[in-house]
Amino acid sequence: MNTTESPSDFNNLETLSTRELLAGINSVDATVPQAVAKALPQLEALVEATVDRLQRGGRLFYIGAGTSGRLGILDASECPPTFGVPHGLVIGLIAGGDTAIRKAVENAEDDAAQAWQDLLAYAITDKDIVVGIAASGRTPYVIGGLEQARRHGLATGCIVCNAGSAVAAAAEFPVEIVTGPEFVTGSTRLKAGTAQKLALNMLTTATFIRLGKVKGNKMVDMQLSNAKLVDRGERMLMDELGIAQPEAAALLQQYGSVRAALTGRNSLPGETGAGVVN
The missing domain is CATH 3.40.50.10490 (Glucose-6-phosphate isomerase like protein; domain 1)
Structure with missing residues (x-):
């Protein structure tokens, strides 16, 4: 029916x-x-x-x-x-x-x-x-x-x-x-x-x-297509890595995505960082 x-x-x-x-x-x-x-x-x-x-x-x-x-x-x-x-x-x-x-x-x-x-x-x-x-x-x-x-x-x-x-x-x-x-x-x-x-x-x-497009509870592969999403990406990096906003902003600009920034930052010699994302 x-x-x-x-x-x-x-x-x-x-x-x-x-x-x-x-x-x-x-x-x-x-x-x-x-x-x-x-x-x-x-x-x-x-x-x-x-x-x-x-x-x-x-x-x-x-x-x-x-x-x-x-x-x-x-x-x-x-x-x-x-x-x-x-x-x-x-x-x-x-x-x-x-x-x-x-x-x-x-x-x-x-x-x-x-x-x-x-x-x-x-x-x-x-x-x-x-x-x-x-x-x-x-x-x-x-x-x-x-x-x-x-x-x-x-x-x-x-x-x-x-x-x-x-x-x-x-x-x-x-x-x-x-x-x-x-x-x-x-x-x-x-x-x-x-x-x-x-x-x-x-x-x-x-x-x-x-399919691995989220890590923890974060959209690490999201497109940084506007100011709101860039801000969200910076906050993800600050939370995961325990860093301040200026460093988070620099990492995003350098790597172009949250996932790439997390991977790149954590792969630097001598860097451990919190909340490592593979």
Whole structure:
């Protein structure tokens, strides 16, 4: 049953005050982490499959439509600055192409053949993994893409918010986060979208920690692309090496990354330093 389309537990929303509306939305949102927790075993399997494919030299692709597609693109775009990985390692594709990121493209999600064509444009191989994102679990664009990917020997996963869906059936590593009715009936950009965002956070964060892109609890491979991140990098070096800000700034400028600065500083003759990072 498509529980994401079930009637809201709230009614007469137009008669509620602003505070009542906010409290209602908040109360519904509070159920999302519990729904995600129930899917942790499935998420674990998907992370392990993703780590395996990336270790083989493969890539992670997201395919989705509407809010789901945009969430995949968001997660993919945040991996390079956070973990210092190449921009082509995690790729988000949305039904309707880049135009659909900002403006809905009518009927694009109903084309079951288009996702595979979109994937082929990236010279996809059986080393890659494709994760479909669909709150409803019935989006033809996602189903078709997963079916073709699996047929061609790629690893496949999905993140859906209904149980027993066609998308889950098409994926080798399905993640089903059953979020139930939305505050506004059928508006899956709300609770379902929040659940998908949490799952995507977990998928790529756990994957890149497993792949060595975090040391201790620090993003040592992050890109130093703005003043805030440079400041964060300096504080990492100050904390790890027990040095003052001027020396940390000099090390960052010399080596260009937190990891390289830690490795270089700790390899100097006579230097020991705290919190050695290999």
